[in-house]
Amino acid sequence: MKELSEQIQGLCRRAKEASRLLSELSTEKINQALIAIGEELQTRKTVILSANDRDIDSAKIMGLSEAIIDRLFLGEKRFTALLKSLEDIVLLPCPIGETIEQWKRPNGILIKKVRVPIGVIGIIYESRPNVTVDSAALCLKSGNVAILRGGTEAFNTNKELVTAIREGLRKTNIAEDAVILIPTTDRQSIPILCAQRDFIDLLIPRGGKGLIETVMNNAKVPVIKHYQGICHVYIHSEASFEKALDIVLNAKCQRPAVCNAMETLLVDEKIASDFLPLIVSELQNRGVEIRGDEKCLHIMGDRISTATEEDWSTEYLDLILSIKIVSNLDEAINHIHQYGSNHSDAIVTEDPAAAEAFLHKIDSAAVYWNASTRFTDGFEFGFGAEIGISTDKIHARGPMGLKELTSYKYLIYGNGQVRN
Amino acid sequence: MKELSEQIQGLCRRAKEASRLLSELSTEKINQALIAIGEELQTRKTVILSANDRDIDSAKIMGLSEAIIDRLFLGEKRFTALLKSLEDIVLLPCPIGETIEQWKRPNGILIKKVRVPIGVIGIIYESRPNVTVDSAALCLKSGNVAILRGGTEAFNTNKELVTAIREGLRKTNIAEDAVILIPTTDRQSIPILCAQRDFIDLLIPRGGKGLIETVMNNAKVPVIKHYQGICHVYIHSEASFEKALDIVLNAKCQRPAVCNAMETLLVDEKIASDFLPLIVSELQNRGVEIRGDEKCLHIMGDRISTATEEDWSTEYLDLILSIKIVSNLDEAINHIHQYGSNHSDAIVTEDPAAAEAFLHKIDSAAVYWNASTRFTDGFEFGFGAEIGISTDKIHARGPMGLKELTSYKYLIYGNGQVRN
Structure with missing residues (x-):
């Protein structure tokens, strides 16, 4: 437990360091990385699909439901869709650096509200392996580091997917730690991850009641839930x-x-x-x-x-x-x-x-x-992509696209102004 | 402890019920309430200032620092400023109902993103009694219910201030539970308040390290910290x-x-x-x-x-x-x-x-x-008011005015559209 805790904390620390580097990259560079990731995934397709076969076999042995096994299954067609969705994300405009508003005050200072990355986003999810690639790509495109904690049943698939993603980052000379997979299926890793206040800026749990409850009960960092729709x-x-x-x-x-x-x-x-x-x-x-x-x-x-x-x-x-x-x-x-x-x-x-x-x-x-x-869907709303659908009211509500994965800061341009 | 827990939970439940009523009120009605609150405060000035005297006396007996006693002190001049700030909030435009964006999709549906209240906001703060009136007024103006947990040292002052606020609400036929003061100085009330996931939508802690740590360690609801500025x-x-x-x-x-x-x-x-x-x-x-x-x-x-x-x-x-x-x-x-x-x-x-x-x-x-x-201040930025300065990156960053106390929802206007 102590060892696991230290391992995860170490990974999160690296994520935080990578986030500073990532926030300074140009859109061109990020897009290059996304293209390189697509190429790596394509190159490693056989390895990834056979890892997925192993996950499916284990799921069958463990007697998981047909529905779960279907969601877990990747296969040729879904693999192609996954690459296509990556290409779509390359084409989306980068939200970072956008001036959301700007105004001048009577004392002459100019205030610009500009869009910036959130920092390090932890995504805790279940089953579907395409979430791994989508989440990583959307986080990268919005200048955020992604720490991924996927479902136990998809562990082998996710490991190969993230290996390809990190290889794509490496080949573009971007810190590989911009995308990190928590390398364990130990359920204790979730509460540990939820407590990394110094390193994680936002947690997005996507899943059923059990997962959401675990995150809610242990989170020491902000959470945006992607919970149920009644x-x-x-x-x-x-x-x-x-x-x-x-x-x-x-x-x-x-x-x-x-x-x-x-x-x-x-x-x-x-x-x-x-x-x-x-x-x-x-x-x-x-x-x-x-x-x-x-x-x-x-x-x-x-x-x-x-x-x-x-x-x-x-x-x-x-x-x-x-x-x-x-x-x-x-x-x-x-x-x-x-x-x-x-x-x-x-x-x-x-x-x-x-x-x-x-x-x-x-x-x-x-x-x-x-x-x-x-x-109610990021694509149907015209956002071009979505990391999921927030059921919370703070920060982002409903479909979350790239903009919803950003924060902002104020840049103030003066000429020596001081306060009276 | 169990009794305290049940008492606070009961108050929070009433807050949640009031929040549904509050979200349906017109701006005119809310402004009427704010004006009535100002009148009540004026009427009860002597009672409020003498409650403040009692708090100051206790603070001196307890040997609190000059700085704390100064922040705690209300007095004629600050009382007038407090009423003035309430009048200013009446004059501010109401953010609720504003269409932030709207667009039409190729299938003909019209999507409107409109500003709505967050719901129930818990504010946990220290010392300064003007925060009680400011927070209540800003929450009301943005359609939110305020649950206030002020500092122990200002308890008598806060109690009288909130009595006046609730009387103002009552006289305008608005649910008094739109503003609730946690009626205890028991420090255990803070962790209990922080755990009210079913009833509180957002917690805003304003204060020093001790207070912020307590909230962070116990919060089961979203938190926007107003923490230190180095x-x-x-x-x-x-x-x-x-x-x-x-x-x-x-x-x-x-x-x-x-x-x-x-x-x-x-x-x-x-x-x-x-x-x-x-x-x-x-x-x-x-x-x-x-x-x-x-x-x-x-x-x-x-x-x-x-x-x-x-x-x-x-x-x-x-x-x-x-x-x-x-x-x-x-x-x-x-x-x-x-x-x-x-x-x-x-x-x-x-x-x-x-x-x-x-x-x-x-x-x-x-x-x-x-x-x-x-x-870095809501007034200097031109927001007309501020509930404080967020040191977090989720939802609101920097000075928080009325807009930052809102969420949004999507209204979708169709003509029978279904998804393919």
């Missing part, structure tokens, strides 16, 4: 059924395993007896299991099962949907307030006043009027 | 001596007890034998104790005392100054990197290239070229 769609009494059907089916079925998928449908009771049979048929045709409240059961009978109290706060990440009939807009808002996770929620209505009240009162990162919750 | 002024070889003298004297002597005052002067060795005797005379004429490194001693002899290693990382907050002679710009930058606190640092030079290198490489909230570090 997303709602509320079908108001003045909804267009056509839009409602499209949006509900998209929000639930298009990709149920992601955080911006809908978990609970709220239906206004004025239209419930008309709308519910339509949407339930369509959902069931797509294999969705429906769990309704008492009012739903009253309309749908034994075609659906019963929702328990627990259902309202469950992120299924699966083809399961809870449905509640609400008597009006206020009840819908109160339900979301009580059970939601402040991620993404939508109203479907043709009534602008109801829509504006919903948009104003729902305290979520993204609030939708007549659109699917599935748009 | 501020440097570097006199470059190409400095104008006239500007250098003005800036050094201002940064050190104008108000030595604040975080943006200079603590260490760095002098380029090329000009040291000319500049040092000048500035040391001026500083000593103003009662400043000088502690120099070996090279300084070589020039100044026994006119100054010796700086120890500890001096370079000490925030004196007093008429004491450490001086180091550096061989060039890089050594100055490295010294600030090693010993600074990322608060405010200045270069004095007529050489634009040296200035730009300094501005670029120094990683502090405010970096100055030919101006005094004393300008």
Whole structure:
């Protein structure tokens, strides 16, 4: 334990040193590094994919779920996508150095607020190996050092990926410690990492309840959580059924395993007896299991099962949907307030006043009027990339792109001014 | 302990409930409340000032320092200033609801990024009673609930101030729990407050090392520290001596007890034998104790005392100054990197290239070229108010005004759009 602690602290110290060098590099140099990393990954593809095979084999032996094994799997197609995403990041404008605002004060000093890197960012995540490359590339592009603590099940894959990344940095004469993988699967490494106040400027945990709790309970540095999405769609009494059907089916079925998928449908009771049979048929045709409240059961009978109290706060990440009939807009808002996770929620209505009240009162990162919750995404928002979706309210909320990975400082230009 | 814990948790729960109500109020209503609070404070002036007298008496009996007693003292003049500052906050534009950015995506959805309150902000501070009123008013104006945990020594004063504030809220029909004072001087209340993850969205500790450490070690919610300023002024070889003298004297002597005052002067060795005797005379004429490194001693002899290693990382907050002679710009930058606190640092030079290198490489909230570090202040920056000066890099850096007390959310306007 003491040894592990010292090992991790040593790595974090090196990361902090690298961060000072990194903050002084030009955009051209960073882009050169990203291109070199792409080439290294390409060169080492066979080694990386066979490391991934080993991880998959271990996962099967350990009896991990099909879903986890699927997320863990890299393969040719995903490898190509990973390289493509790296190329896209090269093309994005560099946020660093941008003057966000500038103004002159009556005493003549000029104040410039300019964008700077945050410093050292620790990313703690699970399963998907593409997160390793994406996180490293986004951190580099925004002038930040990345300390990566990936999932145990992807350890071999991540090790080979980071070897390639560091080789790309080395070949561009950039400090390799700009990207560091915590080289252990020991779970104790997470609390140790979370305590490195002197060396880490920000922690981003991406994952399930267990991981997030561990980070929250141990963090001595700022944290931006990428946590669960218990997303709602509320079908108001003045909804267009056509839009409602499209949006509900998209929000639930298009990709149920992601955080911006809908978990609970709220239906206004004025239209419930008309709308519910339509949407339930369509959902069931797509294999969705429906769990309704008492009012739903009253309309749908034994075609659906019963929702328990627990259902309202469950992120299924699966083809399961809870449905509640609400008597009006206020009840819908109160339900979301009580059970939601402040991620993404939508109203479907043709009534602008109801829509504006919903948009104003729902305290979520993204609030939708007549659109699917599935748009809460850095690419769909036009950010060109994303490191994930913040469910916190401090620093960055919702999709986090390059800008959200930056801080700022004030540069003050004077001519000898002093304060009276 | 259990009782205290339950009491504080109960207060925080009420704060969270009030925050939902507060976020729905109009600017007019909030301004009415601020005006009513001013009237209540005026009405209760005698009660408040006599509570302050009791605090001062206790402080004297406890043998607290003159500096603490001075900060604790309210009195007629400061009371008037406090009311004036409240009036100023009424006049400031409300940041809530502002559309920060908006854009349309190719699929037709309109994305608006709008400013919203953070929610519940816990402010943990020491001594000065005006912080109680300022913090409450700034939180209210930005739609946030304030939970205040003031210093033990100001407990009676704070209790009366918050009674007036809550009475002002009550008379405007706003939930009184929009401003809550933790009604105990028990030090255990701080760690308990820091752990209220379900109810507090942000903690702002303002104070010395002990307070900041307690908060950092116990926080389970986001923290923005208002910590120390070990501020440097570097006199470059190409400095104008006239500007250098003005800036050094201002940064050190104008108000030595604040975080943006200079603590260490760095002098380029090329000009040291000319500049040092000048500035040391001026500083000593103003009662400043000088502690120099070996090279300084070589020039100044026994006119100054010796700086120890500890001096370079000490925030004196007093008429004491450490001086180091550096061989060039890089050594100055490295010294600030090693010993600074990322608060405010200045270069004095007529050489634009040296200035730009300094501005670029120094990683502090405010970096100055030919101006005094004393300008790091919400009022001097033109924010109209400040809750303090963040020494962190996440969310807000440097002076925090009303905007820095906000978060944002995305409102997405569609017409039935779904994701492919």
